[in-house]
Structure formats: structure tokens, C-alpha cells
Amino acid sequence: MENALISHIRNYLSLSVIESKEIWSFFRESTYSKKEIVMEMGDKDIKNYFIAKGCVHLYFIAENGRKQTVQFAIENWWITDTLAFLKCVPSNFYIQAIEKTVVYHITKRKYDELLSKYPKLEKYFRIINQIAHGASLLRIRYTFDLSKEESYFNFVQQYPEFEQRVPQYLIASYLGLTPEYVSEIRTKRFS
Amino acid sequence: MENALISHIRNYLSLSVIESKEIWSFFRESTYSKKEIVMEMGDKDIKNYFIAKGCVHLYFIAENGRKQTVQFAIENWWITDTLAFLKCVPSNFYIQAIEKTVVYHITKRKYDELLSKYPKLEKYFRIINQIAHGASLLRIRYTFDLSKEESYFNFVQQYPEFEQRVPQYLIASYLGLTPEYVSEIRTKRFS
DNA sequence: CGAAAATTTGACATGACTCAACTGGAGTGG
DNA sequence: CCACTCCAGTTGAGTCATGTCAAATTTTCG
Numbered sequence: 022m023e024n025a026l027i028s029h030i031r032n033y034l035s036l037s038v039i040e041s042k043e044i045w046s047f048f049r050e051s052t053y054s055k056k057e058i059v060m061e062m063g064d065k066d067i068k069n070y071f072i073a074k075g076c077v078h079l080y081f082i083a084e085n086g087r088k089q090t091v092q093f094a095i096e097n098w099w100i101t102d103t104l105a106f107l108k109c110v111p112s113n114f115y116i117q118a119i120e121k122t123v124v125y126h127i128t129k130r131k132y133d134e135l136l137s138k139y140p141k142l143e144k145y146f147r148i149i150n151q152i153a154h155g156a157s158l159l160r161i162r163y164t165f166d167l168s169k170e171e172s173y174f175n176f177v178q179q180y181p182e183f184e185q186r187v188p189q190y191l192i193a194s195y196l197g198l199t200p201e202y203v204s205e206i207r208t209k210r211f212s
Numbered sequence: 213m214e215n216a217l218i219s220h221i222r223n224y225l226s227l228s229v230i231e232s233k234e235i236w237s238f239f240r241e242s243t244y245s246k247k248e249i250v251m252e253m254g255d256k257d258i259k260n261y262f263i264a265k266g267c268v269h270l271y272f273i274a275e276n277g278r279k280q281t282v283q284f285a286i287e288n289w290w291i292t293d294t295l296a297f298l299k300c301v302p303s304n305f306y307i308q309a310i311e312k313t314v315v316y317h318i319t320k321r322k323y324d325e326l327l328s329k330y331p332k333l334e335k336y337f338r339i340i341n342q343i344a345h346g347a348s349l350l351r352i353r354y355t356f357d358l359s360k361e362e363s364y365f366n367f368v369q370q371y372p373e374f375e376q377r378v379p380q381y382l383i384a385s386y387l388g389l390t391p392e393y394v395s396e397i398r399t400k401r402f403s
Numbered sequence: 404c405g406a407a408a409a410t411t412t413g414a415c416a417t418g419a420c421t422c423a424a425c426t427g428g429a430g431t432g433g
Numbered sequence: 434c435c436a437c438t439c440c441a442g443t444t445g446a447g448t449c450a451t452g453t454c455a456a457a458t459t460t461t462c463g
Contacts, residue, residue, distance in 0.1 A: 081353060081357070083356060083357050084357060084358075089353075089356045089357065091349060091352055091353060091356075092349070102346075102349075103342060103345050103346040103349060104343070104346030104347070104349065104350065107339075107342050107343065107346060113353075136335070140331065140332070140334070140335070141331070143331070143334035143335045143338050144327070144331070144334045144338075146338050146342075147334050147335075147337050147338035147341060148298075150338060150341035150342045150344075150345050151294060151298050151337075151341045152295075152298065153341075153345045154294050154341050154344045154345040154348060155293075155294040155295030155298060156295070157345060157348030157349065157351075157352065158282060158283070158293075158294060158295065158348065159295065160348075160352065161282055161348065161351065161352065161355075162272060162280075162282060162304075164352075164355060164388070165274060165280045165282075165388050166272075166274050166275060166280065167275075168450075168451095169450075169451065170450085170451090188408095188409070188410095189409075189410070190408095190409065190410080197355070197356050198451075198452090199451075199452060199453080200409080200410070200411090201410090201411080201412085201451095201452080201453085201454095202450090202451060202452070203410090204410060204411050204412080205411085205412085205413095205451090207410095207411095208411075208412085359418080359419095360418075360419065361418085361419090379441070379442095380441075380442070381441065381442080389419075389420090390419075390420060390421080391441080391442070391443095392419095392420080392421085392422095392442090392443080392444085393418090393419060393420070394442090395441095395442060395443050395444080396419090396443085396444080396445095398442095398443095399443075399444085
């Protein structure tokens with residue numbers, strides 16, 4: 022089986038063919054085209070999404086009406102409104118496809134069922150969440166440690182792949198700066 | 213047994229008295245006085261800390277030489293440099309006691325041993341990390357959604373306990389603003 | 404090819420910082 | 434228990450990084 026999710030889990034623990042099949046049966050696959058909304062703010066029954074192919078972002082609408090990106094996810098990343106998913110309350114965020122994207126998703130009910138049927142997966146999700154938490158701390162650190170200008174160049178240098186796949190205004194949004202300012206510092210830098 | 217950690221775990225799963233004792237034997241207790249350093253940047257063999265009593269903060273030294281607080285932890289919270297702990301590399305952060313504090317700590321080696329001996333704890337740590345990750349997302353959201361001034365009043369209103377226990381300059385640091393500016397907006401507000 | 408979306412450009416505005424000096428209160432030791 | 438020190442908090446003047454707004458230009462894609 023060359024399922025992206027199963028292979029990903031197998032990086033952390035071993036699964037028999039039977040187990041793989043059964044685990045896989047808890048998930049559904051969906052495809053979204055560029056700019057399509059995957060999850061809406063206010064959605065009840067939030068799902069957890071594994072990106073099999075493509076790229077999405079998690080965002081909210083700030084007080085000033087602008088879309089504010091909080092997180093990107095590409096192949097082999099999980100993404101959702103973690104807190105809402107955990108607490109079974111409506112989502113406070115949107116998820117939107119940035120390019121054509123294939124996701125595997127699972128509802129909270131199925132997720133709990135899956136974990137109680139296959140407790141060995143607790144380890145997988147424990148590690149996934151530990152990594153996600155660590156990554157957030159790092160992100161917060163950059164927020165404070167770098168000027169806005171530095172944070173932009175730091176980002177594109179550290180994640181060159183994103184500069185290719187993600188439009189400039191979304192990178193700006195992720196870093197909390199205006200598209201105009203990004204434009205300004207780029208031309209300043211390259212001249 | 214009235215151990216804070218064991219009670220906390222019991223919020224999420226049940227433990228026999230024997231199990232509790234055995235699990236507890238993996239941990240060590242330490243006490244720190246006000247301002248004492250709990251973990252240093254560069255520490256090898258990082259531990260994960262459970263706050264039994266007191267209050268600490270996780271911080272790093274920013275490029276401009278200032279201490280930058282990333283996270284607070286009070287009773288029943290876990291705190292460490294998550295990513296470094298996971299990957300067994302030296303810590304990128306400091307932890308310092310804000311008041312007299314009692315912690316229970318466990319090394320990565322012991323932690324792995326504990327989890328393989330008691331796989332049911334995977335669930336506990338999965339949930340802890342899921343909550344921590346969700347909290348970080350929320351924190352990032354506030355960073356973007358609120359002006360610095362708003363973020364201050366939002367914080368003290370949302371966590372009144374911290375305003376009592378944590379000095380003003382540390383709250384400023386946590387929110388990424390200067391002590392002078394906090395002082396300014398406070399006097400502006402209360403007059 | 405044409406329309407919509409993304410990026411650039413420039414003039415102007417301001418939130419928040421820097422630096423330096425001052426104030427007040429909490430410890431500490433003699 | 435006084436005197437002194439030190440640290441947290443305040444105040445004020447000056448500055449700058451970054452934002453706002455509006456318009457022009459370029460790119461994308463149906």
C-alpha cells in the first residue's frame with residue numbers, strides 16, 4: 022500500500038497490513054481545487070485533516086477585516102483548529118486550499134473511536150502534537166526575535182519551497198506584515 | 213496519595229495505586245527560590261517539568277540582549293523546550309522561577325522508558341500536547357488580532373491571577389512590548 | 404483578449420520604541 | 434529600626450519602522 026498517511030504513521034510505529042487497512046477505513050478522502058474552502062469558521066463537527074497532496078492555510082478574519090494566516094500545511098502535515106477539535110466546539114478558523122489539494126480527514130467521533138480501538142496510535146498523535154507544539158513555540162520566538170523585515174527574509178530563506186508555492190501576499194499575512202511593505206523591502210534588497 | 217501529578221493524570225485516565233507509585237518513581241522533585249534558574253540555555257539532557265506549586269517562565273535572550281518570555285506555567289502545567297526535549301538536543305531556552313516553586317521533573321530517557329512501560333500514558337501526553345499546541349495557536353492569533361495596547365488589557369482581563377503573581381515587566385515581555393509602553397498605556401487608561 | 408487578482412510605487416501618518424532621568428518602595432545589613 | 438541600595442515602575446522628548454490609502458502596473462488565467 023502506498024497510502025501517504027499509512028506510510029507516515031509507519032515512520033513512528035509498525036503496522037500490519039490488516040491494521041493498516043482497518044485504520045485507513047476510518048478516514049475519508051476529499052479533493053479541493055485552488056482557493057476552495059476546506060473548513061469554515063463556525064463549522065460544527067470539525068475534522069482533523071492530513072494533507073496527502075497540495076497545500077492549505079489556516080486563517081481567521083481579523084478585526085480590521087483582513088484574512089490572517091496562522092499556519093500553512095503541505096504534504097504529510099496535519100492541520101485543524103486543534104483546540105476546537107479537542108473540545109468539540111465550532112471552529113474559530115478557516116482552512117483554504119492554496120493549490121489543488123487532496124486531504125484525508127477524520128471527524129472527532131471517529132478519531133476517538135480510532136484511538137480507543139488502536140491505542141498504539143496514541144503514540145503517533147502524541148508525537149505529532151509534540152512537534153506541532155514545538156513548532157509553534159519556535160514561531161512565537163521568531164515573532165519576537167526578528168524585525169518584520171528580517172522575519173520575511175528569514176522565512177523565504179528557511180522555507181524556499183513555500184516561496185515557490187505560496188503567493189507573496191499570503192507569506193506577508195503569515196508573518197503579520199502588509200503586502201505593500203513586503204514589496205518595499207524586496208525591491209530595497211534587490212537593487 | 214495526594215500527589216499533584218498523579219491527580220492530574222487521573223483527570224484523563226484511571227490508575228491503580230500500584231501504577232501510581234511506579235509512575236511516580238520515574239520523577240524527581242526539586243524546589244527553587246524566587247528568580248532561581250531551573251533550566252539553562254545549552255543544557256544537555258533536558259527535562260520536562262511539571263509545576264506542582266509556584267510559577268515559572270520560559271524565555272530566551274533576544275538579539276538585542278533582552279530576555280523574551282515565551283510562556284508562563286503555574287500549578288498543573290508542563291513546561292520545557294518541547295522541540296529540544298523531543299529531539300534530545302541542547303535547550304534553546306531558559307526556565308526561571310518567578311516565585312518559590314516546586315517542580316517534578318523527568319529526563320527524556322526516563323520519559324521514553326515510562327511511556328514504553330506504561331503505554332496508557334501516551335494518551336495523557338497526547339492530550340497535554342494537543343492542549344499546548346492549541347493554546348499556542350490562540351496566542352499567535354492574539355499577536356495578530358490585537359494592537360499591543362489591546363493585547364495588554366486583554367491579557368490582564370483574561371488572566372487576572374497572573375497580574376497578581378507576575379511582575380508587570382514580565383507580562384510586558386510575554387506580550388512583546390516594552391515596560392515603558394505598558395506604563396504609558398496604564399496611566400492613560402486609569403485617568 | 405479581457406477581467407480580475409497580485410504586486411508595485413509613492414506620499415503621508417502613527418504606534419510603539421529608545422534613551423535617559425526620576426520616583427518610590429521593598430529588602431538588607433549594620 | 435534606620436539608612437542605603439537596588440530594582441520596578443514612571444515620565445517625557447525625540448525617532449523610526451511599518452502601516453494606511455490611493456493609484457499605477459503587471460501577471461494570471463478563463
